[in-house]
Amino acid sequence: MVRTSDDTREEGSSRRGETQVDESLTTVVELLSHETRARILVTLAAHHAASPREPELSFSELRRAVGHDDPGNFNYHLGRLRGTLVEQTPNGYELSYVGGRFVGALLSGRFDPDADVPAVDGQTVCPLCGDPGRVTYEQGTLQVDCDAGHGARLNIGANVLAGRSVEGALNLAWLRSVVELRQAVEGLCPVCDGRMDGGIERPVDDEFPVYLFTCRRCGATFQTPPGGLVIDHPRVAALCHDHGIDPRRSAWTVLTDHVGEPRVVADDPPRVELVVTVEDDRLRLRLDENGRTLDRA
């Protein structure tokens, strides 16, 4: 996910505020707000991580692992989670898919203000203008800022930074963004599975064109320079492959080093042209207003 200005962030949060709060959502939040129930979820996640082929725990195993000594009371709390965040199978209890997603978000460390976040201070290239960009990590996002005021925001857990170069972390974070952007173009919100729509934002003055997608249900907003929508194109993959580059492992490097500046080549309907260059080989791609690549450039 790339967010390119503070305005966009405010726009995103106000849209989120307007979203009607679903009653079932408040029920889930209430479910998580009791220590025993939270411990059940975290315990099941830890057991699943340690034993992925046998993720279930029996009632008494689970109760002991949670450290709860009142079976009746424990049964009440487990019953509250059953059918939504916890599933009961013939072999015992395990996290449901959605339960796993909830716990995963909690364990990502993004909600922990005391999380031990390694200091990041690196250099890369601004994906919008190509000028030098400074890399930092704040509030759960890897950030790239250039002197022109462009800001890329890549949402990734701080643990991804451990043991990786700045470029390596950017490649991994951007790989996720490419996958999320593909889902957004296809109309699927990667956060809530709601309906996503959007497309090109008309460049203002000499600004670069960007694509913006917003979820109609949860308000999640994804913004990217046009180059973010071609990294996973089969022709780009083939070009990179011919030169020994795997764009899945170097998505950020391909974006910043090989995708040229986007040009708006038609207004009605809007068309954006991009040239991907690797050594002496060049590939011309054209995007439509929805972020889809046209067959003939």
Ligand SMILES: [Zn+2]
């Ligand atoms: Zn820039």
Ligand SMILES: [Zn+2]
């Ligand atoms: Zn959504």
